[in-house]
Amino acid sequence: MTVLNVDPSPCRKRVKKYVKNACSVKTVKKRLPIIEWLPKYKSEYIIQDIIAGITVGLTAIPQGIAYALIAGLPPEHGLYASLTSGVVYVFFGSCYNVTVGPTAILAAMTARYVSNYSIDFAILAAFLSGVMILVMGVLHLGFLVEFISMPVISGFTTAAALQIAASQLKSLFGTSGSSGNYFSESVYNFAINIKTVKLWEPVLGFSTVGMLLLLRKMGQGCNRTDGIIKQTRWFMSLSRNAIVVIIGMIITYILKVTWDTEPLAIIGDIGSGLPEFTWPPFSTTVRNETLSFTDMLSVLGPGSIALPLVAILESVAIAKAFAEGGRIDATQEMIALGLCNIIGSFGQSMPITGSFTRTALNHVSGVVTPAGGVTKVLLIIVALTYLTSTFYYIPKASLAGLIITAMFSMIDYKILGRLWRNSKRELVVLSITMIVCLFSGLEYGMIAGIIIEAVVLLYNVSRPTVTPNVIKTEKGDIMIVPLTESVSYCAAEHVRKAVLKAASFISDTVIIIDGTNLNNMDFTVASNLMLVVKDLEKKSKLILLLNFNLYLKNLCVDIDPSSHNKFVYAENVLDLPEAFPKSV
């Protein structure tokens, strides 16, 4: 039997490796993955990629329009976002089944700036988020999202779903008044306008919801590789978003043509044609006032940190879900995502990230390479060029139903029960995050959650378990104070007090501070420990430091040279009293 150590390559080696790698052909291929997969492309992939592209495209178009409306933008900006990011991701994306584009959460986080200021803020937010994501990717700072715990993510997501759903109440019920920036505001605005509820809007809206649920159910148990009937059910189920919107559109069109009435609110004019390629707005005019770049930055405020964080978070979650234990090049994904946003902002795109629903769709549709995105892009180009006059008739109530249905699936109900049963503390964190999100805005809730978790974590680190044991031997009592693997500066005082308290319990003992497990302590801890040794010696107790490693011993001796004879080494603490007879 041999024991073999597998892992850790030391830091210096990694740096060398990194520098060496940065200039190799392999790195160029890594950074521009299309060079890698395109030459290996096989003709049999085409059909599968096209099918996947069509299903994704048929969802991307209604979702793009819907999410633009969530953000308060003209519908074409959602399509622009899917278009440019789709093109960029074909070149830079490393995960074949990930689809990028506008998402409901990013749209909701952008909405406030658009409704309070102007469209320009959504485009600038895309540019800035892109820059942040790119920089974080290059500097390998993606790990920062690991500081967002699952309760915080869950509270945030639930709040986002509720906020988005609440913002659609107006369209779903056809009420008048404005919709509101937060959940609480939207609900309040809906409540005070409740008397203006129309008849046909909720009928269409709820029918849409019902239809979507039916269509989803219809596809269950069906597969891409089944017979023709099941295959049709499967395809209809996957294209359900497009289907309900087309049905809504047809109904409004017929009403218009046959009775010349427009009883339903429709989305109206959509800017036709491809987006112009121009600089993102680095200054803007809002209500006759010119805002400079720094003014705009201060308006975006915490959003300029929260948006890229959420974008990374969403794409990391997707990569984790679809990698199935395989390795993901997180750096490359962040670079791709950053470039999608930056280049997108030149094409008037709203902020984008990986889309969970469309990636899942891509996956079940059997996509093989990132080329699947090409079909999606072509579909969107067709839509923008020829179909905008048709889209004119899309009823807002259909989109509201579509959005609200999507929000159902975003809420994770199970986590509430699990936390209730296992960790009420984390349930509190989830609740606080959610409440702040609902009442002050999503970005503040997320930041509050991160801070609360970090503070709790720091507090826990500052209170390591120190459980002194007394061993009664024939020669007298020994008190053993075992230290944990790592003791940080903030735990120094806690450890000091614990040792002094332990020492005060029984007089006339040998006290052994057991550093067998201790790997790491900083200067503050070492200084405090030397203080304890001195204080206890004044009370004429014999104090010994057991099995401290050489580095830690040197640190202590450097602080207090007289401590050098306190360090003892033994496999079993019971061997000690023989070696160090009680001299006190």
Add this chain to the structure above:
Amino acid sequence: MTVLNVDPSPCRKRVKKYVKNACSVKTVKKRLPIIEWLPKYKSEYIIQDIIAGITVGLTAIPQGIAYALIAGLPPEHGLYASLTSGVVYVFFGSCYNVTVGPTAILAAMTARYVSNYSIDFAILAAFLSGVMILVMGVLHLGFLVEFISMPVISGFTTAAALQIAASQLKSLFGTSGSSGNYFSESVYNFAINIKTVKLWEPVLGFSTVGMLLLLRKMGQGCNRTDGIIKQTRWFMSLSRNAIVVIIGMIITYILKVTWDTEPLAIIGDIGSGLPEFTWPPFSTTVRNETLSFTDMLSVLGPGSIALPLVAILESVAIAKAFAEGGRIDATQEMIALGLCNIIGSFGQSMPITGSFTRTALNHVSGVVTPAGGVTKVLLIIVALTYLTSTFYYIPKASLAGLIITAMFSMIDYKILGRLWRNSKRELVVLSITMIVCLFSGLEYGMIAGIIIEAVVLLYNVSRPTVTPNVIKTEKGDIMIVPLTESVSYCAAEHVRKAVLKAASFISDTVIIIDGTNLNNMDFTVASNLMLVVKDLEKKSKLILLLNFNLYLKNLCVDIDPSSHNKFVYAENVLDLPEAFPKSV
């Protein structure tokens, strides 16, 4: 041999105990310690307390004046601070040798507000600091200062000493121009006015420094209980601050009377008499502009957090140094300190805290009870009532020499070498703290240091050691991944990756995640672990979770019920292959 567990009383018990205690006679005595010690006062204590009071008073008066000048206040405010806090501490103080009053660092931190706005800000700062300290004391939040590591304290203290010394260059050399708010500004102002250096100011200033060093040396080896000569040397050494100031005062007086010249800058008029007792300034007028309470708060900004933190820090450091391993009632000390500041602010006092030098003086002078403070207070009353016209002649250069000498001893040179040899990372933290303090102000440097340490700590917590081992047995390979005592949400992804990486090294193995040491993991970690189990099963590896405690097992099973048969228990990992034959 029996093993006996000493420590932990669970949280609920402690709360009960706390509530019960809050209403007892013991608590009243604890909160008003004078009730405890005064009835037990013995006549033989009087002499010792008086001697200690005189030596401390003889230092408190020149230091009070000097520190008021550091803060840019009229000299009497320093004396007011010593006076009111001295009275309050006699009633509420629980450490017999601690002396409170103005300190150089607090003075330096107040200086900016006084020079940029007005005196009122110093008094309001005292009031607010008092409230903060009192609240933190009552809520047991004193542990917050444990998050200030020694490198940060050291960098901060050194920067404070340098800043204070630099602010005295003007008085020491008699240069014109203003002194400056930060170290960098003071040095710059001194440099551009270097041509205005006078002759007699530096002569007196440096003589003062020399005299102080000589007097200190003179007292070495002498003791309060020695013969009359040694006793005199001891007393002169302890009163050296008063002696040099009196000598300077006599010189200026003689020059004035005999030649009718005033070649040296003197402190001039001092407000005579005791301070009026009135409300602290909750609004003020600066340059004809009225500032409300909230305006004043926003001016104080980070200072309103940093000042009380530093005040607590100084008094904690003192208590630790003079408690000699005894227990300190930290809550009571904070309550006393808070009340000293609050009540002080009604008597136009500047912010106060425990003074290291005067506490040391009190200690070596043989103080027995807090009554020692009474003599000090009487001396200050005499000074304020009868001596202010004498103090008129105190030369600024003498005070500058006195201050600069005190600053020498505040800098801890040794820590630099120790950190260089043992922990360069902490040396960097110290340096950054110091640089930010020197160039942007003390409060910003301290906050920067705290944040850097917290971020590094969080990063370390997110990267626990995960070192997988492969054990080769006759039946095949087993890979063991041991987890540390505690894994937090931010380490979830790291652990996930480590396990997946370990699994990818050798195909066809049993993977055992060893939770023997694991005490604690949160929901995020458990979820990630269940994800790993699923991912590895898809790659048809046998994965087992060894020795997870019941709570953690329940958490995992709640997240993924199918995992319940993965949990195994064994003392030795080698017993496992028999029990779980390789079924993959």
